Amino acid sequence: MSQTIEQTHIVPDTMTGLRLDQAAAELFDEFSRERLKTWIKGGALTVDGQQMRPRAPVMAGATLVLNAVLEENPVWEAEAIALDIVHEDDDVLVLNKPVGLVVHPAAGNYSGTLLNALLHHAPELATLPRAGIVHRLDKDTSGLMVVAKTLAAQTSLVEQLQARRVKREYDAIVIGAMIAGGKVDAPIGRHPADRKRQAVVANGGKPAVTHYRVVERFRGHTHVRCRLETGRTHQIRVHMAHQRFPLVGDPVYGGRLKLPAGAGEALKETLRHFSRQALHARRLAFTHPTGHETVEFGVELPDDMFMLLDILREDQAQT
Incomplete structure (x- = not known):
């Protein structure tokens, strides 16, 4: 099975002088x-x-256009790994991803x-791009994901994500006593000095x-x-750190233990x-690809976050 890819990106100021293949790897990540x-x-x-060599430098403002055919998926091996399935029908599968599970194979995984x-679990997913995966969670982020089981369902879910119609809400425990909730509207891209990190x-x-919004406030946490409008890499982790309320346990954006x-x-x-963060x-919540009704799913906190909240409450009560 093949898929036509059509995407356009403008080279930002931070990538001026990068090789074309380097800039492309970050923009078409x-x-x-x-x-x-x-x-x-x-x-x-x-x-x-214009066609250019991979090593050619690119300038800010240049328009990169990708018009390609994505050929049949690489052959990945099926493995008997337990899944916590919250819902499954002929079109979609909703699961509760545990901490420590990488979503997609890559270098080192x-x-x-x-x-x-x-x-x-479903061998027929081998016919779909990325085995039906339409969005990701970080390795050490737990919780709900939806996977498409047909090409039509995958197309529908991708379109909903791009149009910001998929509702995604997260629980987070942050460092600092937050006074009130709010909104962060700040663009995210590669960190200018550390290409492995994201930044505002x-x-x-x-x-x-x-x-x-604040659910519960403690002395120091x-x-x-958090509710996402967009789904950038590490978005909540970056935005909360940008607000000076980094996530507890975040090894990348959390800073030193406080x-x-x-x-x-x-x-x-x-x-x-x-x-872990x-x-x-x-x-x-999303619109079902064939039923066209809004479907919504929820899962409880994992044990480690539940226990942390309990201990924070006990500590609060002793003050």
Whole structure:
């Protein structure tokens, strides 16, 4: 099965002087660099309408246009990995992803991923791009994901995501006593100094909007609920850190461990050993691809976040 890809990106100021293949790898980040190189060499990825070499430098404001055919999926192995399935019908599968499960195979994670598990659960997904996966959660973020089981369903879900019609709500535990909720409307792109991280980028970032509200406040932490309008890489983690309320346990954006003054030993030990970002996709709603009604799903907090909240409440009560 093949799929026609048509995408356009404008080179931001932060990428001026980068090689074309490097800039393309960041702008068209759902495709591998090798695949992008092949498209560049074949003329399927052009710069201002012109074919260029992969090593050619690009300038800010240049228009990169990708018009290519994505050939049949790579052959990934099916693996018997348990799935926590919340709902399944002929068109979609909704699951509760556990902490530690990588969504899609990539360098360093060619097996043991959600995609491998999906192929075992439903072998027919091998005929779909990315085995029906339409959005991702970070390895150490838990919670709800929807997977398409037919090409029509996948097309519908992708269109809904692009049109911001999929409702996604997350529970997060952040560092700091937040006074009130709010909205972060700040573009996100690659960090200018550390290409493995994302950051709020004034020029060239992709639009990103996060709404958040306070659920429960503690002495030095806050339980917040975040709703995504967009779905950029690490969006909630980046936006909360940008607001100076980084997520508990975030190894990339959380900074150094901060223990509240006067915290009890139980809380100190819990915070020291909470080794993943405290983020959980709790609610998911979308229009069913064939039924056309709005369907909504929810899951409870995982044990580690539930226990952290309990200990925060106990610590609060002792003050």
